Amino acid sequence: MGVYHAGSRAVQDRVGVRARADQVGRAVGAVLKPVAAAFLELQPMLVLGAADPVSGAVWASALTGEPGFVRAAGPRRITVAAGPVPADPLARALAGEGVRVGTIALDPRTRRRMRLNGRSRPAAPGLAIEADQVFSNCPKYLQQRERYETVADRAPGETRWGGELTAEQGAFIGAADTFFLTTVHDHGADAGHRGGNPGFVRVASPRELSWRDYPGNSMFLSLGNLATDPRAGLLFLDWTTGRTLHLSGEARTEFGADGDRTVRFTVRQTADIPSALPLRWSAPAYSPANPDPAY
Template identity: 75%
Template sequence: MGVYHAGSRAVQDRVGVREQADHVGRSVGRGIREIAAAFLELQPLLVVGAAAEGRVWASPLTGSPGFVRATGPHRVSVAGGPLPSDPLATAYATPGTPVGTIALDPRTRRRMRLNGRLAPTARGFAIEADQVFSNCPKYLQKRQSYEFVPDRRPGEPRRTAQLTDDQAGFVTAADTFFLATVHEGGADASHRGGNPGFVRVDSPGELSWRDYPGNSMFLTLGNLAADPRAGLLFLDWTTGTALQLTGEAHTEYGEDRRVRFTVREVIETPSALPLRWSAPEYSPANPDPAG
């Protein structure tokens, strides 16, 4: 599988960055290097993006460091699995499901993405990698430490067709979210960050955010050009609440690129993650969201 498909190429050409994209794309491979394997084994959080029952979702998985680890030159194994109510539960149990993953470490402002195909195992699942690469720390907020909260238990998930007022406040206060996208035969999970207010709630059924300059690969916008389905994941880094949205997104090209997301379904799970992180130090690269 090549690094780029027609959707990404179309966006690169429109923005005029094909040469830069080709240069960056040379860092993408199938192999999991020793430094990448060591990074994965330190992480308590993995975000997975995939399609299930026609919709695309981003799903959080947590565990003690080591719950995600490289078990072969092109294979990652994940111990455990999602909550029974997670919208990707059926996808995790289906061999060959295309998945995108991102492991993000706020302590070091490092992130790693691995895309491939899922294989259920006795202890959880494995992923056979098609693409493995790292991203720069741009727009990634630093959180110095985290702790496990052993007595925290997930609450009853709340499903709605649109955002409630409280959920809209959750979104506009966020400094980070994860974005799952797909294309024919593949999936991807990426990170978006900025100062609070960088995601705008235009109505209970529509969000938008400015697409800040990045690595010129345009994997996410390329996927959306090929398939508009998308899933968003917002986390409360203190209480562990997870807000998952699914719908469709498209890119508006103007003075600034803006992505507009139409909400189809919302799942809010209180205390979904047993992690409590320290307060953020915002990235110096974050633009003023009012600008």
């Protein structure tokens, strides 16, 4: 299939950006260029998203390692020398063959990001992913974190599962400046980034949160997927302690008369893992593109 499916086209047409989307879409390929391969090898973290093969729930998670743990192994393949801990919500999905996955490598130091969507399979000591789509995004709404350190003695705590947000988890989300969003469609999965000043994600109740969809590259891959399949997975990180908060549920987009868009997410499952990641990042410098979170 092409870069866009019917869901993305419907959103592009509704917003009136099909021509712009066609222009941006020319940069999407299936081959890892040398600059992309070099970028991946500098990263200590890779975010992945997929649907659980049993429950169908969509999740997002993160893998970490020393730079070089993600590496190009050919023009259309990357290897990831790490796998999820057994209690990670993506562990079952990533144990399968030919699993449709979306990935995003985000470098807070340079405010660069690239996405690779494809099919994964286990490959000791981690994964191999065959690329279907490879492309970069602009630095809009990325917070800059100038440095990180690896905390050698940090180990994941016990996963706390739930069916709704606790008050503390709601406060954690309300203070976030970044999260990762996984969506799916008939032919694949996509992992994207959302960022803003703290307060850009609003928690309405233990089962519902929302965020404004800020203007971006006009591709509407995430909203296009949601237009055809409402399942979604969210990942929030504590950039200091390594905590990961994973949410799985459904999302819908509300279009305002003035062109504004709000995404409302209904929580179905939560997985909260203390000290899941060994990385400790420096304090953020917020992106100058971030709008006022009040809405």
